Amino acid sequence: MKDTKTTAPRVLLNWPAPPDYIPPPLLSDQQVTLCPRAKGFGLGFANLPEDLVECPEGDYDLFDFVGNSEKIPDKEFDLVIIWTSSFDQSTPLNSKKFGCPTVLLAGDTHHWKFPVNHLLAYWATEGFDYVATAYNRQHLHWFATAGAENLAWLPLISMRPIAHEWVEVRENQIVFIGQQGSRHPRRSRLVQALKEADFPILIKTANRIEAADRFASSLISFNCSQNGDLNLRNLEVISVGGFLLTDRLSFASGFDELLVPGVYCDTYDSEGELLEKVRYYLDHPQEAIEIARRAYHAFDEQWHPRHRIQNLLDWVFGGELPEPFCYSPRSEVRHFVSTSSAELLDSRLGIYEPIQELHRVQERLKVFLSRNCPGVIAADLLDLPRLELYVEGGFADPCALLQQRGVAERVHELTGEPASWPVFDAAVCMVEDLQRLGQPVKANFAFVLGEDHQLLFTEASRVMETRLQRFTINQFMCVIRLYEETFFYEATYLNFPSFISDISEVKTVIDVGSGIGLASVCFRGFCPDAVIHCFEADPLALHLLQQNALSLGNCHVHPVGLAGQNSSKTRRLWPEDSQTEWGVERVLVFREARTALRDLGLERIDVLRVATGGQEVEVLASLEPWLKDIKVIYVEFCSEQDRKQIDQMLDPSHMIWQGEIIAGQKGSLCYLRRA
Structure with missing residues (x-):
C-alpha cells in the first residue's frame, strides 16, 4: 500500500464544474484535473490549478481520452476520482481500465432529475471501489442498499479555503451572499422575509475573496440549504470568522455532529424562528461574536478540508477511516432496516x-x-x-x-x-x-x-420530468422550468399589443389559470413594472409555477382557482373508476373570482388572462362590472359555444385584436379595450 503521509499519490480527478465557477479541490501534489470548458462566469476564484485539462461533454471513454491526450504524458495513476451529479455536463466511462482504485464522489443528490437513481446507476455501471459524499450523508443508505460496501462521509471535502484574519469590530447587519431564484425557492422566501421585517441586510453575489470579507465583517451570515444538504457556505462562513446562522438539517445529515449548534453556529427551523434569532443576535452581538470566535479557532484543527482529503487517502490506501466519517451500521440508525x-x-x-x-x-x-x-x-x-x-x-x-x-x-x-x-x-x-x-x-x-x-x-x-427553457422577451431574459408536454399559444402571447399608448401604466396583471406561468413570462417581458398575480389550483402546475414566479420577480402565486362561485372539485387519482367509494382523490379549491380579487385589493386590473379549462364564461361573468376598464383581456376557450358567448360578453367594451383557433373548438383570443 502507498504511504500517503510521506509520498503523494498520483491522482486523476474528473471535476464536473467549470473551474472559473467552482474550483476543483487539490487532492494531491501529483494531480491531473479534467474539467469541462470554462464558461466565463468571471467571479474571480483564486488558486486555480494550472494543469487543468479540458474534457469532452457528454459520455466519453475516460481511459481512451487520457491515453490519447498529449497534455497528459504520464498515463499511470494511483487513484482515479470522479465527482458527478445528475445534471453534470460530462460522464466519464471505463474508469476501471486504469487498474487502480476508483472513487465515486457523489455530488448533489438532493435535487434535479432522479438524482439518487442517476448516481446508483452510474455506480453500478462503473463498479467503483469506493463511494463518498460531501453534502448528503443522509443518502448513503441508498448506496448500501444497492450493494456498495465502502462508503464514507467526507463533509465539504471540495471546499477551497480563503485565509482571513479575525475581525473583532463588525457591522451590525446580516449578510447573504449566494444564489436565489427558482432553484432555491425556500432561500428566496426567507431572504424576502428578512427584508420585509426591515432588518439591516446586505444581499449580493461576490467572488470568494470579497465574500470572505463580508462574512468576517458582518455580525450575522445567513445561510439556507437548497434541500437539506450540508452546503459549502457553512464552512466558508466559519473559516473566515463569520457567525453562521443556517437552517436545521435532519438527524441523518451529520450536521449536529460536525458543527454543534449553540457552540459553533446557530440554526433555525422556520421563518418565525429565523426572524426571532436574527432579532436576538442583533440585540446581543457579543454572543454571536463569541460563537464565531470558537468556530474560527476550531476550523483549522477540525474542519479544514485537508483533513478530509487525508481521510480519503488513508481510507483508500490504508483502510483507515475514523468515526463519524465511516458509514456503517454504527453510524446510521436506518442502516439495517434499509439494507434488509x-x-x-x-x-x-x-x-x-x-x-x-x-x-x-x-x-x-x-x-x-x-x-x-x-x-x-x-x-x-x-x-x-x-x-x-x-x-x-x-x-x-x-x-x-x-x-x-x-x-x-x-x-x-x-x-x-x-x-x-x-x-x-x-x-x-x-x-x-x-x-x-x-x-x-x-x-x-x-x-x-x-x-x-x-x-x-x-x-x-x-415533478421530476422537467426541462429548463430560456426566454428572452423585449430585453427581459429568464430561465424557467417546463414539463415535456407543455402546450402554449405562443403566437397569441408573444404578440402583446405593446403599441398601446399607456403601456407604462400597466401596473396589475391577473393571470387566472396560470398553469406553469408561461403567459406570465410574456407579460413580464412586455410589462416590466407590473405586479403579476397568478391563480392556479392544480398541484402539478403549482409545483413549477411557484419556482417560475421567482424568476419573473414581483410575481405572486395564489394556490387557488377562480370560478363563478365558491366551490371545490375532486379528481380521482386511483383507482380511476369514479364509482369506487375508496381510493385516493385530489381536491381542487375554487373561489368566486370578484370576491377573491376584492379581498386581495385587486379591483383595478390592467391586463387579465382567463384560462380555466372550461370556466372562462363564469369567471368573466363574475368580473363583469370591471371588464370595461381592463385594457387587455386574454381568454382561452374549449368549445365553439364558449367562444361565441365570450365574444358577446366582451363586444360592448372590447374588440378582438388577435387569436389562435384550433379546429374551431379551442383556442386563445386577445381583446383590446375599444376606448
Whole structure:
C-alpha cells in the first residue's frame, strides 16, 4: 500500500464544474484535473490549478481520452476520482481500465432529475471501489442498499479555503451572499422575509475573496440549504470568522455532529424562528461574536478540508477511516432496516425522489402513510427535515427513529374516519388499506402499493420530468422550468399589443389559470413594472409555477382557482373508476373570482388572462362590472359555444385584436379595450 503521509499519490480527478465557477479541490501534489470548458462566469476564484485539462461533454471513454491526450504524458495513476451529479455536463466511462482504485464522489443528490437513481446507476455501471459524499450523508443508505460496501462521509471535502484574519469590530447587519431564484425557492422566501421585517441586510453575489470579507465583517451570515444538504457556505462562513446562522438539517445529515449548534453556529427551523434569532443576535452581538470566535479557532484543527482529503487517502490506501466519517451500521440508525429491504429499492426511490423534490419547493409537506406500508418508507422519508408524517394508529417505529432529534414531533397519529383527516400533499397507501378504509384519502399526489409492496401507481414522478427553457422577451431574459408536454399559444402571447399608448401604466396583471406561468413570462417581458398575480389550483402546475414566479420577480402565486362561485372539485387519482367509494382523490379549491380579487385589493386590473379549462364564461361573468376598464383581456376557450358567448360578453367594451383557433373548438383570443 502507498504511504500517503510521506509520498503523494498520483491522482486523476474528473471535476464536473467549470473551474472559473467552482474550483476543483487539490487532492494531491501529483494531480491531473479534467474539467469541462470554462464558461466565463468571471467571479474571480483564486488558486486555480494550472494543469487543468479540458474534457469532452457528454459520455466519453475516460481511459481512451487520457491515453490519447498529449497534455497528459504520464498515463499511470494511483487513484482515479470522479465527482458527478445528475445534471453534470460530462460522464466519464471505463474508469476501471486504469487498474487502480476508483472513487465515486457523489455530488448533489438532493435535487434535479432522479438524482439518487442517476448516481446508483452510474455506480453500478462503473463498479467503483469506493463511494463518498460531501453534502448528503443522509443518502448513503441508498448506496448500501444497492450493494456498495465502502462508503464514507467526507463533509465539504471540495471546499477551497480563503485565509482571513479575525475581525473583532463588525457591522451590525446580516449578510447573504449566494444564489436565489427558482432553484432555491425556500432561500428566496426567507431572504424576502428578512427584508420585509426591515432588518439591516446586505444581499449580493461576490467572488470568494470579497465574500470572505463580508462574512468576517458582518455580525450575522445567513445561510439556507437548497434541500437539506450540508452546503459549502457553512464552512466558508466559519473559516473566515463569520457567525453562521443556517437552517436545521435532519438527524441523518451529520450536521449536529460536525458543527454543534449553540457552540459553533446557530440554526433555525422556520421563518418565525429565523426572524426571532436574527432579532436576538442583533440585540446581543457579543454572543454571536463569541460563537464565531470558537468556530474560527476550531476550523483549522477540525474542519479544514485537508483533513478530509487525508481521510480519503488513508481510507483508500490504508483502510483507515475514523468515526463519524465511516458509514456503517454504527453510524446510521436506518442502516439495517434499509439494507434488509433491498428488494423494494425501486419502489422506495419511486416514492422518495418525487417527495424530496416537493420538499425542495414547499415549506412544509404533509405526507400520509397507511397502516400496512413497509416501515422502511417512513425511515426513508423522515430524513427530509420539514416533512410531517401522518400515520394510522399502530404505526411501528422501524428503527428507533422517534428517538432521533427532531423526529418525534414530526410524526402524527391519525384517528377517526378519513373524512376528518387533512388534505395531504402526498399519500402512500397499500391497496388493502384503501379498501379497508372504505372512504377516499384526499391528497395532491398518490403512491399506491400492491400486495408485494411494489409501486402500482403514481403520477408524482412527473415533478421530476422537467426541462429548463430560456426566454428572452423585449430585453427581459429568464430561465424557467417546463414539463415535456407543455402546450402554449405562443403566437397569441408573444404578440402583446405593446403599441398601446399607456403601456407604462400597466401596473396589475391577473393571470387566472396560470398553469406553469408561461403567459406570465410574456407579460413580464412586455410589462416590466407590473405586479403579476397568478391563480392556479392544480398541484402539478403549482409545483413549477411557484419556482417560475421567482424568476419573473414581483410575481405572486395564489394556490387557488377562480370560478363563478365558491366551490371545490375532486379528481380521482386511483383507482380511476369514479364509482369506487375508496381510493385516493385530489381536491381542487375554487373561489368566486370578484370576491377573491376584492379581498386581495385587486379591483383595478390592467391586463387579465382567463384560462380555466372550461370556466372562462363564469369567471368573466363574475368580473363583469370591471371588464370595461381592463385594457387587455386574454381568454382561452374549449368549445365553439364558449367562444361565441365570450365574444358577446366582451363586444360592448372590447374588440378582438388577435387569436389562435384550433379546429374551431379551442383556442386563445386577445381583446383590446375599444376606448
